[in-house]
Structure formats: C-alpha cells, structure tokens
Amino acid sequence: MTKTPSLLRSLDYSVLQQCMHCGLCLPTCPTYLETRNERNSPRGRISLMRAIADGELAATRGFADEMSYCLGCLACTTACPAGVDYGTLFEAGRAEAERSGVHSGPARSLVRFLTLRFLLFRPWALRLAGRLLWLYEASGLRGLLRRCGFFAVLPKRMGELESQAFPVRRRFSDAIIAPIERPRGEVRHRVAVLTGCIQDIAFSDVNRATVDVLLANGCEVETPRAQSCCGSLHVHNGDLETARALARRQLDALDPGSYDAIISNSAGCGSHLKRYGHLLADEPAYAARAAAWSSKVRDISEWLVEIGFRPPAPPRSGAPPLAVTYHEACHLCHGQKITSQPREILRSIPGVELRECPEATMCCGSAGVYSITQPETATWLRDRKLRHIRSTQALVVATANPGCQLHIQRGLKLQGGQLGPPLRVVHPIVLLAEAYRE
C-alpha cells in the first residue's frame, strides 16, 4: 500500500477528544465482554488512537491486532451519551493499521488484492466467482471432495476457509429483476434498488422480494444493471482509497436527483451508503452529489414505514400462527439507528407473533469478514446468539443483513438437530413479500 500521511494524526482531534472515557460503552462491547481487558473496549481503543495522534505510540503490531479484533459493530455508538463518532475513528484506525504494514505479508496482500481490489471492484468478476461457486456446489464436486476427505489434508486455515463458502443462488438479481418495474396502480414514488454483492449472489430472492414489496406500495423501481460494490468492506478493512473510488463510480452511474429514495436492504451496505457524504466531503467534484446521495439512501424497512406501507390482508382461511424472533443487524440498529421499523413490518404480517430475543442488539459475530479473520470470537458470539434465539422458541429468525443471515445459518447447520427444531433464517422483507402474495 502506498504511504499516505498518518490518518490518526491528520484526523480532526476533537473527534478523539469527544471521548471523555466515562466507560458507559463497556458493557455493550462484545470484545470487552469476552476479555474484560480495557484495551479490547471502545474507550481503550480510542486511548490507543489518541496516543498515536499525540505521537506517544507508533502504529505497532499490538495496535493493528487490536483494530482487527474490534468487530466494528458500533454498539458503543448507541451506548455513548457523549456522541463519539466511533465509526469514523474505527475506519481511521483500521486504515492506520494497514498503512503501518505491520500485518502485511505476501499471502495477505494477495488475498486483499484479490478480494478488495479485484472481486469487489468488478461486478462481472464477482458474478463469475459466484457462478463458479454455484457450479462447485451444484456439480457435486464439493460433496465429492468432502466425502473423500480432501479438506482434512489441506492446511487447517484453508480447510476452515472452504467451510465458509456459502450457498449461491442459481439466478442472480439481474436475471429475476427487470431494469425498470412499474406498480400496477398509480406511481407514488420513484426509487432505485441497490442489489449489493453478497445479497446479489447468495440472496437474490431478498432483492426480488424488495422489489415486489416496493411495487405493492406504489413505487416505480429502477434496478440498475452492473452495480458496483458499495465499498463498505473496504472501509472496514482499512482501504479508504478503493472505497472512495467505488463511491465515485456509484455516483457517476446513479444520479440521486432522479429518485425519491435509494433503497438498500442490506444493513452493512446501507450504513455505509449513508456515509458517502462524509467519505467524499473533501472532494469538490463529488461532495455535493455525495451529500445528496446520503440524504436519499433508505433502508427498505425505514422507507416502507416512512411512506406508510400497506399491511398485508389476512388470508381467507386465517393465518396460521408463526413465532418469529428478530436479530438486529449491528449496522441497522447501531449504524443506522433503525430498530422499530423492521419490527413494525414483522408485526404487520398476519399470524406473526414477534418474540423478542435477549441481547437482540448484540453482534452475532459475522461483522463483514470477521468470521474469517477472528474465527474464535466470531464463533463465541454466534453460539451466544444461537442460545438466545433458541430461548425464544421461535421457528423463524428474521434479520436484515446477508452477513448475519449466512453466519447464523451456518451456525444452525453446525448444530444439526441437536438443540432444537430446524429454524428458518430470513430477511423480514421476504416474509412481508410472502404475506402480500397470499
């Protein structure tokens, strides 16, 4: 990576000073909960960043480890009365860790290049990879390799990585969503739908459901072809430069002025999409457009409640009762402070009994690529989450982020049938779309 000036030293110091170390963040921080070591807490991490900004500490390996250990779940920002912008600090901290190069090695650099700068930079490449992943599974190759013990002879890390490969849809979003779809009745709103990366190849059904629900509520829906990655994985992994390039490309392709809202259904993407204004604030050619963009981005649940969505009619035969629990994706509840809207949607569905999950706002451990970079903590958090989910005795887990959905699904699969009946993990919008269909 090219040497840019220290991000923590050039950062507005008042962002660091905003933390008055009262410690009210501690009980909400998953990593502090795991170790009870201050360094693994928000105020501890901020004190390290401040020490770097003050020139008292270099961006050491210990610092880089710490930034990598932070989930970036932003639970601390919800708990913080002082209004510390930990999101910005986290991004600067991770970028500082990358800049220092203490973690870099040839293999890591290659993986970073392939994922952040190749796969997630070129929509066609990601879809091609998705296609290959699908073939790998569908052709039976994966099952064959598994049966003959191939993964057992791989180095442990590679075997673990393989197990993270996720099920891919046969058809991606552009095959099941037309570029422009119009509602049957009057057009009340014009919106654009962003299909995401993982959402597009693993959960294109969520995108289809999103469009269906929007149509059912009088929205004309434009779904641009060949969308770019929003760049959230890039900022979370310290690559601000590529994130800015992706944001610029997004803004070049889509004029926020043409829509009443730009819809995201993936919490992680939506949270980042709303920060384009912040991300490009210092680029005169883009600042205004980015700010306009940020003001238009809506999570699907947020938008539906804002326009007063139509509750689905109960089916003639009466809806069978369905116990549903809701896991709040961090970047929805903490990143975007959206907590009531998804619940409102779930409650509107005939037959649904919403059962609150204990610690619903605590991270499940997915956190972008955290389940790959910090498998132990990710698994610990997932087990904790599954325990809470099981305690509700619900049969459906609703959650609005593809990372959470995959992570929880994988955890349930690993549990097998030992700890209870099979559970369905689903985006709330899919449940709403199904209810409209009935």
Next chain:
Amino acid sequence: MIDELIVLLGKAGVLVEREDLIPYSFDATAALRHAPRVVVFPRTAAEVSAVLRVARRHKAPVVARGSGTGLSGGSVPVEGAVVLCLVKMDRIIELDARNFTLRAQAGVLTQAVYDAADAAGLFYPPDPGSMRVSTIGGNVAENSGGLRGLKYGVTRDYVMGLEVVLADGEVCRLGGKCVKDVAGYSLKDLFVGSEGTLGIVTEVLLRLVPRPAARQTLLATYARMDAAAETVSAIIAEGIVPCTLEFLDSRTIRCVEDYAHVGLPVGAEALLLIEVDGHPAAVADDAARIRALCERHGATAVRLAADSAEAARLATARRSAFSALARMRPTTILEDATVPRSELARMIRFIQETGARHRLEIATFGHFGDGNLHPTFLTDERDADEMRRIEAAMREIFEHALSLGGTITGEHGVGLAKKGFLRQQFGDASYGLLKAVKRALDPENLLNPGKIFDP
C-alpha cells in the same frame, strides 16, 4: 517483580505491553493520566494478598481499580504502580432472602447487584450514574451516592460487612449479618470511602430492603431556576420525602435530550425529575401533592410518566447527563460541591455568577433533594488560559460551599482532583487524624499513595 506476578497469576493475568497499559492510564476524570507499570487481574482474596506481598517486597505502589468510572482520579495510576484490577472477581456469592443480604465479590457490577435483588423481590437502592458499569467494590471504596440519596442514603448505609486485604497481605473479615453489632470499633466503616488507601476490598456484604410496591415519576418544567428551587423547599417542608429529586439546567436538558430522545422540554430553563415510591396509596397521594406544589410554585408544565418503562427511560436519561454534556465542548470537568439542602438556591446562584465572572461555560445538574450539585465545566483542556480560570472558579465554588456548611465532595471522593482543598474543610486536627489512620494501616505508604492527601 513482573516475573513473580506472572508466577502467581499466569501470563494472562498480568499485562505489561504498552498497548495494554495505555488504556489503564485514566478513569472517567478529565485531564488526569498516568500509565501504570503493570496491570494484574486477581481472582481471589488469596491472590490479592499474594500480589500485595510481592508489591511490598519491591516497594511498588498498588492502585486498586474496578471499571475505572471514578470522577476524582481515585484509580488513576501513580508512578510505577501495580494496578490491581478486580473486574474478574465478579461472582455474587449469596443472596440471603431471610436476612435481606447479598454477598458479592468486589468486581460485581452495581447493576448486577440491583438486578439480583430485584429478581428476589428486594431492592438495592444506591444508584450512581455509572451503575451499569461501575463495580460494587469501587462503590464501597468511593462511598458512591446516586439519585436516591435523599430517601435511601448512600453506599455506606448498605454495607454490613467487608472482606479487606491489608497492605501487609493480611485478610480481614469485618462486620456481619446482624443488624445490631457493637463488638469493637466499626472497622468496616473505616474502609468505606477510603479510596483504596487503607486496604483492598475483595468482598462485600450488602443490606437489601423490600422492593417498594409502587413508583411514580413526575417531570416538572420551569421557566426560572429559582422557581424550581422553591418547589423543592416546599416539597420538603410538606414532609414528603421523594426517592429522587433531580434538577437539570437548560444546557443539561438540551444535551440529554439530544442523546436520549425521551421528550424533555428543550428550551426550558430548569427541570425537576421527581420519583416517589412506597405503598401504592401513599405514592398516589404524594404524587398528587407534589404535582399541586409544582404548579403552585410556577412550573409551566408537569408530566406524569405513563408507565414504569417511561420512568426507567427518564432515569436512565438523567444518569447520562454528565456524559451527554461532553457533546458541547472537548473537555468536561464535573464537580460535586455539596451544601445543606437549605442553602441550595444560594449555591446555584453563586455558581452562575462565578461562571459569568470568569467567562466560563458551566452547566449544572444534580440531586436537589440532598444538596449535591454537579456544576460541570465545559471547556478544552488544551486551552491553558481557560483551564487557569476554571481552577480559580473551582476554588471560589469550594470555598463558598464550605462557608455555607457544605463539603468539597458529596459523592465523587477526593482522589487527586480535590486533595488541595481537603485541609481547609477538615481543619488541622482532623486532617492530622486522617494521616494517623493512614500511617497505622499502611506505614510504608504503598496503597494508592498521594490520593486524598499527601503523606
């Protein structure tokens, strides 16, 4: 010394790397920082005792620490300090429903104590603002107060017994479950509020009370601060003892609302948050009388919390006041000068005048019912001139509080922040007594040295 500590506690229980130590160089007090030499995490009183013996052999000072939420620098490390962090001693040992007591290790969170009591239909009243984070051991060491002081008193009023490790490593058990117990000196009381200078509290035996059957919360809005103060005097004069009687000024109201979104009247000059608890009939009666008193004394609006959830939201919002004020300026310095209730209005006026005279931004909130105020300076620690003016203003405020028969600290402790003012409050004879006690219990001055007073 480090090697010996590792032998005792294992590598995981001893932190020595710079990245590990920097986060232990402060508590919640503004502008006080010093990195420790090492941080250790004992799990038993025996381990605490062993650590103290090692430290003593090496003449290393020992600073006890819970969650680091103190507001007077009590747990800020001193030069070369071994920080004894007790958060991993977090077991509730026993809840005795027949004697209404709870025994817990020092690192148990205050909130967990409250929750455990609540689950048994009992009540642990002391509720410092940081109760969701603070440890019970830290509360005992600082004799923490909270919102319910007026009716229920402070931490000291609930400590029935302690397990304390002395400077030489001896483990003492003091007090017990008897309500009446006059055997010997009440030594446990010596350690309550001792700020880690006399011994390390490792276990506490707490008194619980029955949970009040009903609670009601009222929110009264005022256009004039004086009207709020008059209301408080009137409530007390009527013989009503609310469980909390909190005051927020206009700046505090704005900041808290900005964070908590609980519908506080932004734009009001002053706000009283009042809670009454007890028998349902008495609560209803008290609430009605308080409401009438508020209206008679110039409240522009009085709102009743709809249910316990709303009441809890309001109390939580109030507890965030100090932190929420940090939204205004880079540095937030919180004080807790306290005066007898009758002198409250005069004290607040003095604070306002002093702030204006020194061109300072001061927000004030606090516990009106018990005279415990929190004038909060909103400033920037990098502005040397402003910091000097704050120091001058603070001195005047403390002197005025003392002249009204008050104290320099109602609930935060002396620590580093206020030790310069203690002698004035104590007078020579009592100040000497403080030191004599310290010398008797910690002759080598190894326990949190330099806190409260210099030897």
